Amino acid sequence: MHPIPYGRQEISEADIAAVTEALRADFITQGPRIDAFERAFAEYIGARYAVAVANGTAALHLSALALGVGPQSRVITAPITFTASANCIRYCGGEIDFCDIDPATITLDIEAVRRRLAAAPRGTYQGLIPVDFAGYATDLEAFRELADEYGLWLLEDSCHAPGGFFTDRQGQVQGCGNGAYADLAIFSFHPVKHIACGEGGMITTNDPELYQKLLVLRTHGITKDPAQLERQDGGWYYEMHQLGYNYRLTDFQAALGSSQLQRAATNLARRRAIARVYDEAFGDFGPVELIAPPADGGHAYHLYVILTDQRKALYDHLRTRGIYAQIHYIPVHTQPYYRRRSAEPVSCPQAEAYYERCLSLPMYPTLSEEEQQYVIAQVMEFFNG
Numbered sequence: 316m317h318p319i320p321y322g323r324q325e326i327s328e329a330d331i332a333a334v335t336e337a338l339r340a341d342f343i344t345q346g347p348r349i350d351a352f353e354r355a356f357a358e359y360i361g362a363r364y365a366v367a368v369a370n371g372t373a374a375l376h377l378s379a380l381a382l383g384v385g386p387q388s389r390v391i392t393a394p395i396t397f398t399a400s401a402n403c404i405r406y407c408g409g410e411i412d413f414c415d416i417d418p419a420t421i422t423l424d425i426e427a428v429r430r431r432l433a434a435a436p437r438g439t440y441q442g443l444i445p446v447d448f449a450g451y452a453t454d455l456e457a458f459r460e461l462a463d464e465y466g467l468w469l470l471e472d473s474c475h476a477p478g479g480f481f482t483d484r485q486g487q488v489q490g491c492g493n494g495a496y497a498d499l500a501i502f503s504f505h506p507v508k509h510i511a512c513g514e515g516g517m518i519t520t521n522d523p524e525l526y527q528k529l530l531v532l533r534t535h536g537i538t539k540d541p542a543q544l545e546r547q548d549g550g551w552y553y554e555m556h557q558l559g560y561n562y563r564l565t566d567f568q569a570a571l572g573s574s575q576l577q578r579a580a581t582n583l584a585r586r587r588a589i590a591r592v593y594d595e596a597f598g599d600f601g602p603v604e605l606i607a608p609p610a611d612g613g614h615a616y617h618l619y620v621i622l623t624d625q626r627k628a629l630y631d632h633l634r635t636r637g638i639y640a641q642i643h644y645i646p647v648h649t650q651p652y653y654r655r656r657s658a659e660p661v662s663c664p665q666a667e668a669y670y671e672r673c674l675s676l677p678m679y680p681t682l683s684e685e686e687q688q689y690v691i692a693q694v695m696e697f698f699n700g
Contacts, residue, residue: 316689321641322507322618325582325681330574337570344565352569353517355576360477361493362500362519364526367569368533371474371503373562374516375403378499381528382442382468384409391431392444392472393423394646394666400444400472401647410656412440413648415663421448421606421620424665425457432465442468447476447491449643449675450586450615451608455496456483471497477509478583479615491615494521504568507679508617509582510575512568533562582680586616589682593619596691602698604672618643622672625698630674632697638690641675 337348349367357365368374384390388409392400393416401411414431417424423445432440443462445453455471462469473479476491483489492500499522502508504515520526531538536559541547544554564572590608597603604622608614620643623629633640647653648661677690 316637316686318637318639319677319682319686319690320639320679321675321677322679323681324506324511325679326511327574327578329577330571333570333574334567337567340566342566344563346566348566348569348573349564352564352573352576355573356502356517357519359576359579360500360502360519361490363494363521364519364523366518366520366526366529366533367564367572368516368518368562369564370514371501371505371516372399372403373533373560374501374503374518375399375470375472376406377529377532377560377562378470378501378518379403379407379409380532381525382470382498384441388441389439390442390444391423391428391440392647393446393448394648394663395421395448395644395669396446396472396647397474397644398647398650400446401653404444409441411653413646413653413661413663413666415665416448416669418665418669419607420451420609421669422446422451422453423458425454425461428458429461432461437465440465440467442470444470444472446472447474447479447615449606449618449620450476450479451606452476452479452481452489452491452613452615454481455489456481459496468499469497471500473500474503474505474508475617476615477502478579480611480613481609482611482613488611488613492519494519498522499525504572509586509615510572510579512564512572512575515564515568515572531556532559535559535561583615585680586678587612587614589678589680589687590614590616590619592684592687593621593676593691597621597694600695600698603694616678618675619678620673620675621694622669623674624672626672626674629694629697633690633693636693638677638693640677642670642673643675644670646670 353365384407386408414427473491479491504512536557
């Protein structure tokens with residue numbers, strides 16, 4: 316059996332044709348394919364606006380800037396995420412605090428956040444960054460209510476969950492990143508994500524003011540919008556109104572993203588089918604514990620995570636069999652950078668306990684039935700001898 320990674324991109328002939336066409340066109344950056352990708356992605360997610368950027372980290376950074384994060388800001392996020400979810404606040408000079416996870420969902424524990432907010436002087440915190448971990452959609456309706464109670468903004472890190480959803484109290488399906496509850500949401504187009512652009516990211520929102528801020532911030536803080544210019548010297552004229560960044564996506568990346576978006580729903584269905592096979596195989600298998608999916612079926616399955624007390628040994632065993640499982644994630648608050656920044660040790664016992672036992676099995680749409688059965692057999696072999 317050939318090597319099986321935990322995740323991988325799928326590049327079709329249609330993708331290659333779309334990129335080739337973009338490379339032969341007049342624009343390979345700042346051209347019409349950017350706008351087309353943004354509009355198509357916004358429609359898929361269900362948001363009013365979408366802003367394409369260089370990568371998911373750039374999406375987080377620009378979102379923090381647009382929300383006004385600065386040296387006086389303090390923000391809460393989850394420790395089980397990639398470091399970028401926290402780093403974006405530090406890029407702006409703000410401080411980040413970590414609240415523990417809910418062990419049932421591995422997403423940010425709203426009760427832990429509630430206790431943190433209640434214990435701090437009013438105004439200590441400015442925002443919350445919940446993470447749709449592994450594709451499990453955060454209940455943003457509840458987080459919106461809590462954020463409004465304390466006057467906080469809400470930034471949804473939905474890199475793992477395009478196409479995911481939760482059901483609100485009115486019985487309405489709320490897609491991840493649709494802007495119904497979060498001020499902004501961000502997505503990643505890294506190769507192992509649902510949609511691959513090589514690198515790339517997207518910010519979605521329903522707020523026109525935030526949308527306009529993002530458009531300027533991603534392009535050096537420069538605008539040519541006549542309504543915003545202080546004077547008009549001619550068609551060439553532009554003005555830099557704030558310190559922005561070159562966080563643009565290219566047209567050929569956007570072409571790849573648009574092509575991939577056309578089969579996003581089909582690939583999401585395939586991810587869910589793969590998850591069902593794993594669920595059936597390991598549901599009653601004692602040495603392995605599963606994270607129960609949401610009852611409404613809204614999990615987007617960027618990852619399929621199992622828990623075991625023999626994680627390191629199983630990880631090593633699978634690698635000897637050509638199965639490259641992975642760990643998601645090392646708790647961010649335990650990273651040396653964040654440990655050095657904390658005056659006192661940070662304790663997130665649920666996150667730390669999860670990290671000791673978690674293992675992500677291969678999960679991607681082109682994983683074949685034969686490959687998946689081989690993965691299952693090797694896990695079983697490890698425990699059964």
